[in-house]
Amino acid sequence: MAVFEFSPLDVILASCGLPLFLFDIVLDIWAAVEFYKDGKYWCLAVLLLLLIGSSVLAQLFSWLWYSYDNFNLNTTVEKGVEPCLGVLHYQLLHVFDLFFQQDFSFCIRGWNLWNGGSEPKDLAVSLNHDLSMLRIIETFSESAPQIVLMLTTIASLLAVAYCVTMYHRCMRSFLPEKKKQSIISSVVYFVWNLLLLWPRIVALALFASVLPCFIVAHFLCSWLVLFFCAWRAKTDFMDSTGGEQLFRATLGLIWYFDWFNVGAGKTRKWTIAYHTYILADISLLCGLWFWRMSVDPPHSQISCFTASIIYGVVVLVYAVGLVCKVVYYLYFHPNVERKEDLKGEEDELDSIVAQENGGFRSVVPQGHCNKRMQKLAQSFYVKPAAGVGA
Numbered sequence: 001m002a003v004f005e006f007s008p009l010d011v012i013l014a015s016c017g018l019p020l021f022l023f024d025i026v027l028d029i030w031a032a033v034e035f036y037k038d039g040k041y042w043c044l045a046v047l048l049l050l051l052i053g054s055s056v057l058a059q060l061f062s063w064l065w066y067s068y069d070n071f072n073l074n075t076t077v078e079k080g081v082e083p084c085l086g087v088l089h090y091q092l093l094h095v096f097d098l099f100f101q102q103d104f105s106f107c108i109r110g111w112n113l114w115n116g117g118s119e120p121k122d123l124a125v126s127l128n129h130d131l132s133m134l135r136i137i138e139t140f141s142e143s144a145p146q147i148v149l150m151l152t153t154i155a156s157l158l159a160v161a162y163c164v165t166m167y168h169r170c171m172r173s174f175l176p177e178k179k180k181q182s183i184i185s186s187v188v189y190f191v192w193n194l195l196l197l198w199p200r201i202v203a204l205a206l207f208a209s210v211l212p213c214f215i216v217a218h219f220l221c222s223w224l225v226l227f228f229c230a231w232r233a234k235t236d237f238m239d240s241t242g243g244e245q246l247f248r249a250t251l252g253l254i255w256y257f258d259w260f261n262v263g264a265g266k267t268r269k270w271t272i273a274y275h276t277y278i279l280a281d282i283s284l285l286c287g288l289w290f291w292r293m294s295v296d297p298p299h300s301q302i303s304c305f306t307a308s309i310i311y312g313v314v315v316l317v318y319a320v321g322l323v324c325k326v327v328y329y330l331y332f333h334p335n336v337e338r339k340e341d342l343k344g345e346e347d348e349l350d351s352i353v354a355q356e357n358g359g360f361r362s363v364v365p366q367g368h369c370n371k372r373m374q375k376l377a378q379s380f381y382v383k384p385a386a387g388v389g390a
Contacts, residue, residue: 024143024159031151047151054142057250058134064246065130065372068239129373132170139163140254144197148204148215157201161194164258174377175334185332192328195321197258199282199314206310207285210292219256222281227252233270235262237372261379275322282318286311336381 035044208215230248238244
């Protein structure tokens with residue numbers, strides 16, 4: 001049976017992510033205090049709405065996943081309070097455990113398990129799979145909108161790209177040993193995601209700076225289109241109909257900022273269509289910003305020449321990001337021929353083994369394999385029958 005394990009590199013990278021997590025919290029508190037001092041109560045209200053909304057969304061996913069697992073008590077914290085708490089408390093504790101205990105003790109637990117700790121190694125990795133997805137959801141529902149509305153600094157964009165890269169590293173754990181991805185692969189992945197995220201968020205921020213009343217309408221119209229595309233993709237991530245619709249709605253939110261591969265089989269056409277749409281949208285948003293900067297005197301704080309350079313740089317950086325993405329998929333992205341080659345698939349097939357012992361069959365205990373994330377790993381790594389999906 002395949003065993004999911006921490007590698008020292010994963011623990012080190014997770015340790016590097018903790019300062020970014022704490023820095024994001026400090027920025028949120030600092031921004032809220034400054035908005036209150038300056039009397040910008042609308043900005044404060046929007047900031048609090050994003051913070052609360054993203055937290056509720058992530059906790060809702062956490063509760064649904066916990067319910068799909070029949071409220072099993074796996075972590076030390078949950079088992080320690082088992083005699084004292086009811087099912088509802090278990091659910092709330094699971095949310096707490098994923099967001100706080102797992103986030104801050106991940107490094108300690110990783111080193112402990114890697115050095116032969118008593119808890120199952122694949123349990124911590126399975127929980128970290130869920131945690132990486134929750135971080136993606138929280139990042140694109142909180143941090144990315146804050147950058148667009150200029151409620152935080154553009155430096156937070158590094159944290160967004162880093163979160164996406166850590167998700168990529170988490171998916172890597174499903175690969176066979178011979179297909180493991182190197183740190184160079186993760187660096188290239190980080191670079192092209194940053195190069196695609198930066199122009200998209202900058203274009204939205206520029207548009208919002210001159211036409212703030214229209215950014216909400218732009219988001220809603222774009223989200224409806226992207227939600228329809230997610231529905232057409234027939235995703236199969238959640239275990240309930242309502243949960244799947246919530247996931248598709250959240251996927252539309254993520255796609256508003258960045259591509260997130262969830263489709264099975266060949267996705268090259270989907271990827272090309274998405275990036276064509278986003279590139280056209282970036283060009284349109286920057287064009288509207290340039291138009292307002294050139295014709296509206298209150299907004300003409302920079303020259304038309306400078307504005308045109310900014311316009312060209314934003315579009316050019318996105319094009320460079322696309323080139324880097326192609327390079328990644330050509331030279332750094334591993335593919336497996338069949339989904340059975342991924343870790344966890346063989347465990348499912350061999351979980352019940354027939355024994356030649358009096359006609360009885362014995363059940364072999366399964367390891368802790370996160371089936372939800374395994375589905376995403378299939379769309380990310382399994383090579384289509386013909387051609388290479390993106």
